[in-house]
Amino acid sequence: MSKIVIVGGVAGGATAAARARRLNEDAEIILFERGEYISFANCGLPYYIGGVITERDALLVTTEESFTKRYNVDIRSMTEVMGIDREKKEVEIRDVRTGKTATESYDRLILSPGAEPFRPPIKGIDLPGVFTLRNIPDTDRIKRYVDAKAPKTALVAGAGFIGLEMAENLVERGVATTVVELSDQIMPPLDVEMAAAVETHVKSKGTTVLTSTSVQGIEEADGAYEVLLQNGNGPETRRFDLVLLATGVRPEASLAASAGLDMSDKGGVRVDACMATSDPSVLATGDAVATLDFVSGSEMVIPLAGPANRQGRIAADNASGRRSVYKGTLGTSIAKIFDVNAASTGMSEKRLKAAGIPYKASWTHSGSHAGYYPGAEMMAIKILFAPNDGKLLGAQIVGGKGVDKRTDVLATAIKAGMTVFDLQELELAYAPPFSSAKDPVNIAGYVAGNILMGDVEMVNYEETLDADLENDLILDVRTAEEIEEHGTLDHVLHIPVDELRTRYAEIDSSKRVLVLCAIGLRGYLGYRILKHRGFDVKAVAGGYATLRHMR
Amino acid sequence: MSKIVIVGGVAGGATAAARARRLNEDAEIILFERGEYISFANCGLPYYIGGVITERDALLVTTEESFTKRYNVDIRSMTEVMGIDREKKEVEIRDVRTGKTATESYDRLILSPGAEPFRPPIKGIDLPGVFTLRNIPDTDRIKRYVDAKAPKTALVAGAGFIGLEMAENLVERGVATTVVELSDQIMPPLDVEMAAAVETHVKSKGTTVLTSTSVQGIEEADGAYEVLLQNGNGPETRRFDLVLLATGVRPEASLAASAGLDMSDKGGVRVDACMATSDPSVLATGDAVATLDFVSGSEMVIPLAGPANRQGRIAADNASGRRSVYKGTLGTSIAKIFDVNAASTGMSEKRLKAAGIPYKASWTHSGSHAGYYPGAEMMAIKILFAPNDGKLLGAQIVGGKGVDKRTDVLATAIKAGMTVFDLQELELAYAPPFSSAKDPVNIAGYVAGNILMGDVEMVNYEETLDADLENDLILDVRTAEEIEEHGTLDHVLHIPVDELRTRYAEIDSSKRVLVLCAIGLRGYLGYRILKHRGFDVKAVAGGYATLRHMR
Numbered sequence A, B: 001m002s003k004i005v006i007v008g009g010v011a012g013g014a015t016a017a018a019r020a021r022r023l024n025e026d027a028e029i030i031l032f033e034r035g036e037y038i039s040f041a042n043c044g045l046p047y048y049i050g051g052v053i054t055e056r057d058a059l060l061v062t063t064e065e066s067f068t069k070r071y072n073v074d075i076r077s078m079t080e081v082m083g084i085d086r087e088k089k090e091v092e093i094r095d096v097r098t099g100k101t102a103t104e105s106y107d108r109l110i111l112s113p114g115a116e117p118f119r120p121p122i123k124g125i126d127l128p129g130v131f132t133l134r135n136i137p138d139t140d141r142i143k144r145y146v147d148a149k150a151p152k153t154a155l156v157a158g159a160g161f162i163g164l165e166m167a168e169n170l171v172e173r174g175v176a177t178t179v180v181e182l183s184d185q186i187m188p189p190l191d192v193e194m195a196a197a198v199e200t201h202v203k204s205k206g207t208t209v210l211t212s213t214s215v216q217g218i219e220e221a222d223g224a225y226e227v228l229l230q231n232g233n234g235p236e237t238r239r240f241d242l243v244l245l246a247t248g249v250r251p252e253a254s255l256a257a258s259a260g261l262d263m264s265d266k267g268g269v270r271v272d273a274c275m276a277t278s279d280p281s282v283l284a285t286g287d288a289v290a291t292l293d294f295v296s297g298s299e300m301v302i303p304l305a306g307p308a309n310r311q312g313r314i315a316a317d318n319a320s321g322r323r324s325v326y327k328g329t330l331g332t333s334i335a336k337i338f339d340v341n342a343a344s345t346g347m348s349e350k351r352l353k354a355a356g357i358p359y360k361a362s363w364t365h366s367g368s369h370a371g372y373y374p375g376a377e378m379m380a381i382k383i384l385f386a387p388n389d390g391k392l393l394g395a396q397i398v399g400g401k402g403v404d405k406r407t408d409v410l411a412t413a414i415k416a417g418m419t420v421f422d423l424q425e426l427e428l429a430y431a432p433p434f435s436s437a438k439d440p441v442n443i444a445g446y447v448a449g450n451i452l453m454g455d456v457e458m459v460n461y462e463e464t465l466d467a468d469l470e471n472d473l474i475l476d477v478r479t480a481e482e483i484e485e486h487g488t489l490d491h492v493l494h495i496p497v498d499e500l501r502t503r504y505a506e507i508d509s510s511k512r513v514l515v516l517c518a519i520g521l522r523g524y525l526g527y528r529i530l531k532h533r534g535f536d537v538k539a540v541a542g543g544y545a546t547l548r549h550m551r
Ligand SMILES: Cc1cc2nc3c(=O)[nH]c(=O)nc-3n(C[C@H](O)[C@H](O)[C@H](O)COP(=O)(O)OP(=O)(O)OC[C@H]3O[C@@H](n4cnc5c(N)ncnc54)[C@H](O)[C@@H]3O)c2cc1C
Pocket: A007, A008, A009, A010, A011, A012, A013, A032, A033, A034, A035, A042, A043, A044, A045, A046, A079, A080, A081, A082, A112, A113, A114, A115, A133, A134, A135, A162, A252, A255, A285, A286, A287, A288, A303, A304, A305, A306, A308, B430, B431, B432
């Protein structure tokens, strides 16, 4: 009979416990959790604070009692694992309530201790109205504060998905919210121009967004908080009733590190494909580990619930003597931020650039379903692919309905090693309420394929905005009504695409012509017509819809 | 300069024309359409009749005028192509209005004439209140009739997606609707137990559904129609104010056939992977052709808009001298039927059986997103896979929100040649409003994988309903409250799963134990516990949720 000890009772840990039992009715399984709750819905916490989830009990996906009954696992909540004696195969444990310590032996140890919110080393971080959010007690504290004090204003530091979800939920509660972010964009998994669309939306909801801004310190003053901010314009103090720090998480890796297990440069516990650490009897999963990035093969810490759950299952398999491997992480993530959904999978352009991996990109804009059926919403899709064979490297989508669907299709395609040409052929479910006969993913594949086939040459939003009007001419091929309604760039020449075949002689052929339209389709058509006429021409990728947020 | 002539101006034809122009600004492109409209939204027609789409113009995705301007294609609507002289490379055309005939030469001919509704050879089929639905004139006729006559009752013959969409839209208009279907189930692409869930829903909306019933004849009587129906109980006459025949479509293949082109036994024009017919100068696409089934490799006629659009693009490529191949059709389809969505991709169990292809199946039931976030809806997923390596062969999903998403992921996975083990590893976008950390597709992969690994043995709904209670014992492991609320089968033994470890001795170990729960999860857990205790045990796949519609 084997004895499996698990540290951490939530996503990775509880899944590992359940799976280990399902694999082996005989095993002795002990799960240590230093908190009061196991198996809670971390990802639901912001929505409970915001009142979208109304019952606190709903956050408890299962309870200690029912999990014990169902899985016959010895659950020891309020018990922290303090150390690992790998020689003796023992963990040192401490009862959080009484402080009593003891030891417990193991045959296999599975670590799923998660991550902790990063707490920047600034003054005032421990003040009562300054919070981080990771677990149920954090949630209770924030909710109690909001319920009791009815704050009018809040600062959220950090514009990742937790920060933005919290901003939305604070706004839901009637709190005027400011989000500050150190980097020059919100939503770090996205590239800057995709994030810009989200930022526009967040601002349209009355939320203030300050990028390239850091929090330097917090001081209490008359029951509120004076927060010292720093940005390009110098320091500035703003006053808030509540401060939430959501500036990222760090692996809870001290237990593993002090046990002498190999650690990744990225901060997490290093594991192999079977989720084993450098000690084969100790496995680790979830936010605490560094896994391989599926696309680049490099080590990454990716603190997401899907990977944690899957790794927990795989760790349980291996701890139970069944070989099972984890093939790396895509980092597929999504967030609903007010009425916009933003998702990404695989590598972003900035990460590809930093890693020196060659790539090409395409930008498209499509409706969630057929335009003639009511309720369609637009989405912007960016895909990144290898310049030689079109293999998919990453994708990002921002928009309304249907963002999650196309992200999942693209994540599946990346995992399958598909190319942009394969996207053209995907046969996706079509009826008017769901999609178009050419799904947005097919369209993304068409455009990317056309780029690779040399059927169109494109310039991106940046090259267009940086155009040198001495040598470049921006040709806007939209209708006069569209330009009137949405605006355009300065100094464009305007010829609607449908008149281009008869009016191309009006274009200065000594210049490079950048064809601008609404979403890129007519830019492509304009390209084809003008190329045929011998012009030096490029289409503006993604059209005005892509560059308007970057002006 | 090459001259491309296209027959048919909608999904396949108009796409081919647009693509051909984009590929070659110089080509002469002529498109013949015998109807008044090109590029209309066939798939939107039922919704216009139902008033969901309010503007008739919305059905015209593009018009002859704007398409001509944009793509410089010579569009000849109201012009029917009557014959093909392959020797001379000419088509014979006839002006529908004047009856005048002429000829037109081609270098490459692309046929996309679509399909025509099957009109069963019965009496009364041409009566004024008896309709079929394929195009705008049909739609106008039906809508005018409904607007003018305000029918109180309607019969829809045929329970495929067009029939059911029309039933829904007639109900939207306040018409009490009866659907009759010759086969023993509605929604032919689905297997019977999946279709049964849809049937339950349709009936719950007040629509009468009569399966295994045929329409034998129609007679006018006092401004209404006496329809003679025939089923196992003998003939019966029912009275309706309107009759819609939606009993499937047949390829419009006469043009190709009379030109001596190879035809498939399945009725469509035979094409190769480049969409070329047996005459390399003549290509064909869409509802009129037989393509290869992606999974089985056998010829199939699959009249769907996605394939038609993609084939149109591929035909244009090849007609323009660019090699481009079509890799076969999955038959991915979806329909919204009242509040339920039903989708399928790849092969169904009945088709696998008929083709003699070995398979296994799994049934799961999952929420569209995390249960703790409001608004989740259930879906039933059936996947079919190869017994040896787990390669995916097909999938069917019926449920609320998120059916389309999982169908598309599974369609992508099938296209990629993925196995059920690959599904386990898909890293899909998770945040509470969108999914669960273990997505329904991951869960389907887990269950199918467990079956293949021998971790659980299952019986399906049929084997359970046919259980021989002399030798089989059905063990219901749900709670007493669940059984009270949802009911159970006759003669079950009831022990909640959480008590099984202590109460298993109550089970007659001389019998084969079939463990029944709500969705299959606890059946699996019960299996694991009882197997360990030496019982001859099976889990009931998909639980009560799968078999309740088949009782
Ligand atoms: C507010 C919020 C929103 C989120 N939203 C999403 C989302 O939408 N999508 C998504 O994919 N991910 C989301 N996440 C991330 C997701 O919750 C984590 O990736 C996932 O929970 C990680 O699982 P884990 O098992 O590694 O760690 P956790 O789930 O954090 O579990 C670790 C547990 O280990 C315990 N522990 C730590 N050290 C010890 C010790 N020494 N002894 C005993 N117990 C110990 C901790 O108390 C903790 O309960 C969100 C996280 C938060 C906080």
